[in-house]
Amino acid sequence: MDYSLYLGQLKYLIPEAIVLVFALAAMIVHLFAKINGRRAAGILSIIGLVAAGISLIYSPLAAGEIYSETLSVDQFALYFKIIFLISGILAILLSFKFFDVEKSEPGEAYYLILLSIVGMMFAVSSVDFISFYVSFELFAILSYILAGIFKKDKRSAEAGVKYFILGTLSSALMVLGMAILVGVSGSTTYTEIAAMLADGNSKIELTGMLLLFSGLFFKLALAPFHMWTPDVYEGAPTPLVVFLSTAPKAAVFAVIIRMIYVMFGGFEMQWQIIFQVIAVITMFWGNIAALTQKNIKRMMAYSSIAHAGYIMMGLAAFGTKGNMAMMFYLFVYLFMNAAAFGLILLVQKNNGFGEYIDDMRGFARKSPLMAGGIIVLLLSLTGIPPTAGFMGKYFLFTAVVEKGMYVLAVIGALNSVISLFYYFQIGRAMFMEEAGVVEIIKDKSYYARSVITVSVIVILVIGILPGTLTKFASLSSLIK
Amino acid sequence: MIPINQIIALGLIIFVIGLFGVLFRKNLMIILMAIELMLNGVNVIFAGIGYHMKSPVGSIFAIFVILMAVAEAAVGFALALSYFRQKKTYDLDEISELKG
Known part of the structure; x- marks a missing residue:
């Protein structure tokens, strides 16, 4: 064995190493800090994520696959790693505000977020079933803990248990699918399995692929595997939902894109149909169920199901265009979700106030500027110009139309119209109805406020000038 | 040498018993046991594959699956415990705080 080769390849993993080191440092700080000193662990975590982001920009990309062909550090992985880091930073900032309001600070959340980011960063790079499985479980298991982190809160404990049962069920299905594929091909690397799958006819291999994908679809909350989503998102602490609803989804979409690209190209006939059907069911189910919430x-949980359905359209139209559209949309969705949950945190009190639409009454009167920002956010979630959400949907629909799936594009547009009705229930409560008791608690540190402001600015800038992100996404969407 | 079909059939039977346990039982502890059963069914298949192909790949994968099963069990029992402290029961029918 040539160990010096492995040491030399460490330079490709510097960002992961930085996140890991800061996670361990935050763990030690949290261990020795007093109850009200736990904030230090959170600040340390944010510093770590920013440092990892900087090193990500300057770290070299590996030309081939490293570590015995298990990891592929390419531009594609880099794009998703940036999404995870931003998602972590936004979630931790919102957690500061949330923990202030709740007057209890489970500081474990900070380093658990960092550790699960490490898992995701490895998952999007991995091109081998074993390394993928281990890194997938690393972020999956930590996300169950994050959902149930408030041990004293009934809803959080319940959300954790539900997420755990359905999550492990899905990963067991996934690993059975892997067992079939490994058994057929006798290897665990994607490229060697691809060589065995090239003809794309065998029923056994198709079963393996479907089991693998159904496990992954659980994590993406696609219908009919979405039943856990509303309960978990409602029960889990709000700022951690921002993390759970963006980063793992982006990671799983990235994994699916890479698997299709490297392995399952031969099954195009089969998965194209399946993905189209799932996209349609998911969009309708999410949007229609959200109407009555x-x-x-x-409501945001059902909306996130619907958004996963929109992104699924890009997967059905798999190709350069479709991938670019998905990656663009995932980046935009991150900011839309952070701002939407930031709104809840902005008015939240520790008795559960702020979670209902009626709680927003009179918001525009109290804070007109903030209400204007929220309207931009709602436009973006619906997909109306001049916002980033519109650009994302535009790219998705053009990719779908280019593949000749006109029906799918029409259904997607129809669903955007349906979503208008429930998103603007929030807007109507803010502007039209006056007799509200809403109160924007002036937190002296402005965490929720600054996250919403930054997110809305990003949404507007990308909506008006999408050029840079488009270029970056289309550059990254080429795997090798 | 045991035929590969029989090993895979055994693994699938164990997996399906576990799957039914997760889907149809209401007691949290039994569900956790059923999840372990599913993963062990997959392990049998992996071990059989390695044995049949005379390659270490199957056994190595099985070791990683065992590793992840341990981690899942640790987290699962911790979550079950915090659930029990809130509800004083392991029965999932008591889940009522979150409708749906």
């Missing part, structure tokens, strides 16, 4: 967190 009174709780904003629950």
